[in-house]
Amino acid sequence: MNQKFTALWVTENSDKTVTRQVLERSIDELPTGDVLIKVVYSSLNYKDALSATGHKGVTRKYPHTPGIDAAGTVAATTDNRFQVGESVLVTGYDLGMNTAGGFAEYIRVPANWVVKLPQGLTLQESMIYGTAGFTAALSVHKLQHAGLTPEKGEVLVTGATGGVGSVGVALLAKLGYHVVAGTGKASSHDFLKQLGATTIIPREELVEISNRPLSKGRWAGVLDTVGGDILTTALKSTKYMGYVSCCGLVASPDLNTNVYPFILRGVDLLGVDSVECPMSIRLPLWQRMASDWKIDLTQLMTDECDLATLNNQYIDKILQGQALGRVVVKL
The missing domain is CATH 3.40.50.720 (NAD(P)-binding Rossmann-like Domain)
Known part of the structure; x- marks a missing residue:
C-alpha cells in the first residue's frame, strides 16, 4: 500500500541536534503490525516533546515520528477482534517512543495495544484524556x-x-x-x-x-x-x-x-506506570473514564491544533513549563 500521508518527522543531524518537519510518508514505510489505524486525533504529552527534541531516554533511533497517543478508525486489520471502520484508541506501550507514533495520519501497531473506543467517549474526548x-x-x-x-x-x-x-x-x-x-x-x-x-x-x-x-x-x-x-x-x-x-x-x-x-x-x-499497564486494568479504567468517572472535559484548558502548529509552538511550550491543560492534535 503506497498511499501517502502527512506526519511529523524528526531527524538527527551529524552534530547531534535534531530537525523537525511536517512531510509526506508512505504507509509502506510504517512498521509491521496487526492493525492499521487512520488517526483522527492525537495529543501532546511531555514525553512526546522529549522525543521530538532528540531525548535518547525516550527514543533511541531517528528519524522518528513521536506521539504516544492516537485515536481513530481501523483502516485494515489481520486480527478478527477488530473491524474496519471501528473506532479505537492506542496509548502507551511503544507507540511514539521507538514505534512511529500518533503525530501522523496513520499508525500500524500490534493488536494487543489497541483499545476499542468506550461507549460514552468521542474520539476527540479520548484524546483530551490521552495518556x-x-x-x-x-x-x-x-x-x-x-x-x-x-x-x-x-x-x-x-x-x-x-x-x-x-x-x-x-x-x-x-x-x-x-x-x-x-x-x-x-x-x-x-x-x-x-x-x-x-x-x-x-x-x-x-x-x-x-x-x-x-x-x-x-x-x-x-x-x-x-x-x-x-x-x-x-x-x-x-x-x-x-x-x-x-x-x-x-x-x-x-x-x-x-x-x-x-x-x-x-x-x-x-x-504508577501507564505504559505497560495490562489490559486487565486498562480496559476497565477506560470504561470508567467514559462513564461513572467521566469528568466535565469542557472544564479542562484544551487547545486544538494541527501538526504544523504543534511543531512550531506547542512542543517548545510544554518543555518550557508553559503548558496549561491539554493540547489535542487534529490530523
Missing part, C-alpha cells in the same frame, strides 16, 4: 485501591495545571475528595477552582528546605506528577498511614529522602 488522563485515572485507582477514602482528609495534587495534574484534580473532586492543588502558575487559580480544587498552594510552599527528617503530617494522600524535591517534601508531610502516588519526573528523576515516612508513619509510596 495524561489515563495516568491520572490510574493514579487515583491505585490510591483508592491502597485505601484512600474522602473522609481521611486532604489530597494534594502537584503539577496541578499540567495534563495529568488537571485531570487528577477534576477526577478526585468528582469522587468527593478535598483537593489541594499545587502550582507555580499564579494566574491559574480560577482554572483550578473550576476543576474542583478547594485550596491552592504555590509551588514554593511545596518544597521543604530544612533538613528535618519529617514535617508536620497534613496529607491523607498525594497524587504527585513532578518528582524531585516536591515529592520528597510530600512524603515528609504525609499523615500516618497515608498514600503517595508517583508518576512523573518533570522536576527531577532523583528522590532524596529517608526511610522515616515509611517506618514511622507507615506511608505507602505507589509507583
Whole structure:
C-alpha cells in the first residue's frame, strides 16, 4: 500500500541536534503490525516533546515520528477482534517512543495495544484524556485501591495545571475528595477552582528546605506528577498511614529522602506506570473514564491544533513549563 500521508518527522543531524518537519510518508514505510489505524486525533504529552527534541531516554533511533497517543478508525486489520471502520484508541506501550507514533495520519501497531473506543467517549474526548488522563485515572485507582477514602482528609495534587495534574484534580473532586492543588502558575487559580480544587498552594510552599527528617503530617494522600524535591517534601508531610502516588519526573528523576515516612508513619509510596499497564486494568479504567468517572472535559484548558502548529509552538511550550491543560492534535 503506497498511499501517502502527512506526519511529523524528526531527524538527527551529524552534530547531534535534531530537525523537525511536517512531510509526506508512505504507509509502506510504517512498521509491521496487526492493525492499521487512520488517526483522527492525537495529543501532546511531555514525553512526546522529549522525543521530538532528540531525548535518547525516550527514543533511541531517528528519524522518528513521536506521539504516544492516537485515536481513530481501523483502516485494515489481520486480527478478527477488530473491524474496519471501528473506532479505537492506542496509548502507551511503544507507540511514539521507538514505534512511529500518533503525530501522523496513520499508525500500524500490534493488536494487543489497541483499545476499542468506550461507549460514552468521542474520539476527540479520548484524546483530551490521552495518556495524561489515563495516568491520572490510574493514579487515583491505585490510591483508592491502597485505601484512600474522602473522609481521611486532604489530597494534594502537584503539577496541578499540567495534563495529568488537571485531570487528577477534576477526577478526585468528582469522587468527593478535598483537593489541594499545587502550582507555580499564579494566574491559574480560577482554572483550578473550576476543576474542583478547594485550596491552592504555590509551588514554593511545596518544597521543604530544612533538613528535618519529617514535617508536620497534613496529607491523607498525594497524587504527585513532578518528582524531585516536591515529592520528597510530600512524603515528609504525609499523615500516618497515608498514600503517595508517583508518576512523573518533570522536576527531577532523583528522590532524596529517608526511610522515616515509611517506618514511622507507615506511608505507602505507589509507583504508577501507564505504559505497560495490562489490559486487565486498562480496559476497565477506560470504561470508567467514559462513564461513572467521566469528568466535565469542557472544564479542562484544551487547545486544538494541527501538526504544523504543534511543531512550531506547542512542543517548545510544554518543555518550557508553559503548558496549561491539554493540547489535542487534529490530523
